Amino acid sequence: MNFEQIYSQHPNFPNRYISPEKLFSYLQTNLVDYIQEIGKSYLEKPIYQLSIGTGDIHILAWSQMHGNESNATHAMLDLLVSLDKAPEMKEDLFSKITLDFIFMLNPDGSERWTRLNAADIDLNRDFHNEASKEIKFLKNAAASKKYDYALNLHEQRTIFTTDGIHPATLSFLAPSENVERTVTENRKKCMAVIGSVYHHLKEIIPNQIGRYSDEFYPTSTGDNFIKAGMPTILFEGGHFIDDYSRQGTRKYYTVALYYALKAISELNSETTGWEAYLEIPENKETHYDIVYRNVKLNTEHECILDIAVQYREIKEDEKDEISFIPFVMEVGDVKKRKGWLEIDCTGKKFISETKYPKLDAVVSFTIED
Numbered sequence: 001m002n003f004e005q006i007y008s009q010h011p012n013f014p015n016r017y018i019s020p021e022k023l024f025s026y027l028q029t030n031l032v033d034y035i036q037e038i039g040k041s042y043l044e045k046p047i048y049q050l051s052i053g054t055g056d057i058h059i060l061a062w063s064q065m066h067g068n069e070s071n072a073t074h075a076m077l078d079l080l081v082s083l084d085k086a087p088e089m090k091e092d093l094f095s096k097i098t099l100d101f102i103f104m105l106n107p108d109g110s111e112r113w114t115r116l117n118a119a120d121i122d123l124n125r126d127f128h129n130e131a132s133k134e135i136k137f138l139k140n141a142a143a144s145k146k147y148d149y150a151l152n153l154h155e156q157r158t159i160f161t162t163d164g165i166h167p168a169t170l171s172f173l174a175p176s177e178n179v180e181r182t183v184t185e186n187r188k189k190c191m192a193v194i195g196s197v198y199h200h201l202k203e204i205i206p207n208q209i210g211r212y213s214d215e216f217y218p219t220s221t222g223d224n225f226i227k228a229g230m231p232t233i234l235f236e237g238g239h240f241i242d243d244y245s246r247q248g249t250r251k252y253y254t255v256a257l258y259y260a261l262k263a264i265s266e267l268n269s270e271t272t273g274w275e276a277y278l279e280i281p282e283n284k285e286t287h288y289d290i291v292y293r294n295v296k297l298n299t300e301h302e303c304i305l306d307i308a309v310q311y312r313e314i315k316e317d318e319k320d321e322i323s324f325i326p327f328v329m330e331v332g333d334v335k336k337r338k339g340w341l342e343i344d345c346t347g348k349k350f351i352s353e354t355k356y357p358k359l360d361a362v363v364s365f366t367i368e369d
Contacts, residue, residue: 003258004204006086007251010077015321016245018070020045020107026077027103038102039137042118045107047137050076052101053094057268059261060142060230061151062102065123065134065221067109067116068313071237071246072153075254076101082254093258096265102141105134113315113322124154125219135221142225149193149264150232151257152222155246158239158311158340160210160283167241167340168210168283169249170256172197173234176216177227188271189231195276196263197256205252211280212236231269233260239287241340244311244324288329291339292367294346299355306334307357307365326363331356343367 012026027035027048035048063072083090104110108118116122121132130136142150152175160168174190176182183191201209212234217223225232235256240248290309297303308330313322330337345367352365 001086001089003082003089004251004255006082006089007254008078008082008085009247009250010074010081013074013077016070016074016250017113017315017320017322018073018104018110019320020104020111023073023104024048038141039133041106041108042133043108045111047105047107047134048103049141050101050103051098052080053096053098055094055096055098055265057097057149057264058145058147059097059099059149059151059264060102060147061099061153062105062138063153064104064106064110065138065152066154067106067111068113069115069153069155069237070110071155071250071253072235072257073104074250075153075257076103078250078254079257082258093261093265097261099261100141100147102138105138113313124221125217127219127221127224129219138221142230147230148269149189150222150225150230151235151260152225152232153235153257154237155249156212156236156238156283158244158289159285159287160238161286162207162210162281162284164284164286164338166207167239167287168236169205169208169238169240170201170252171210171212171236171238171283172280173212173214173222173236174277175220175222175226175232175234176214177223179216181214181216185271186226186229186231188274189267189269190226190233191274191277192267192271193233193260193263194280195273196267197259198276198280200259201252201256204255208240209280210238210283211277212283235260239340245321286337288334288337288339290326290341290343291334291337292343292345294344295350295367296345296348297350297355298352305332307331308334308337308339309363328357328359328361328363331359
């Protein structure tokens, strides 16, 4: 039986946005025997770690280090509810591994749907400064035992593709330990796991799996963990065509999480098959959400140009889901990028109170026949 056949979305969390209070309530009600509070956020919200499994291979994972990246939290919840339908698969996996999963490392940012925490700190660039409370809890957890692997779980923007055509729905990285990007044994351990995940998913979502840049970032969490000796695998959930709520991404993120854990349980720090990682195409930055082509402005002289638009995800008060607000990103000859939606405005009217679209501002124009 393949995991994708038993995949189920958790019924309690249908939206991309996850309320921290709703998550906390669920964990306390349904998984109280598996969780412990490892600290409190800047605004005194609890940070919970779930521990499951009895195996000798120890894995540390964390979600929502960036508050506006909920797919990994969904993936862990979906993984558990899916495996409950397949007790033999669940027993087989968790008899080999012990997984410590930190839910919502940045609950303040998660509530506001922001990348940063409530003190406006990017936790993923705070490894050395430790200006945030939250990064200290993660580092303390990592130092609490000898972990064989770590999973650094994130999401990426809709701008990325694998080939200039297909969205990078999932991207992975075995992070570098130095600026030279040396392929070390610990990187090979990560590459072997990613190669196994790629083998399982490339037939299910062909051309939609990418490799994230392995540029060394001196202040980032994954780079420093692997530099310190803990093999650390980066997940990036990305765009799925016509699916800004990321329901499709959520599904395949969960499938990838399962196959990563399974590969870890089978490889047990071996590097067999690591070369398959190099077959994965590198992410390309090629797209905007919308490109209006051949827009004729209301100017005294003829002016025809392109307008590129990108959605910004905003959590509005009293709404249970994210709002997508279109912003103007580029105006002119937008030939270097495509749009997931391309609108040919030849022969159509540009209706706007201003002659020119304003950069980095909310879209205030309409196109009419």
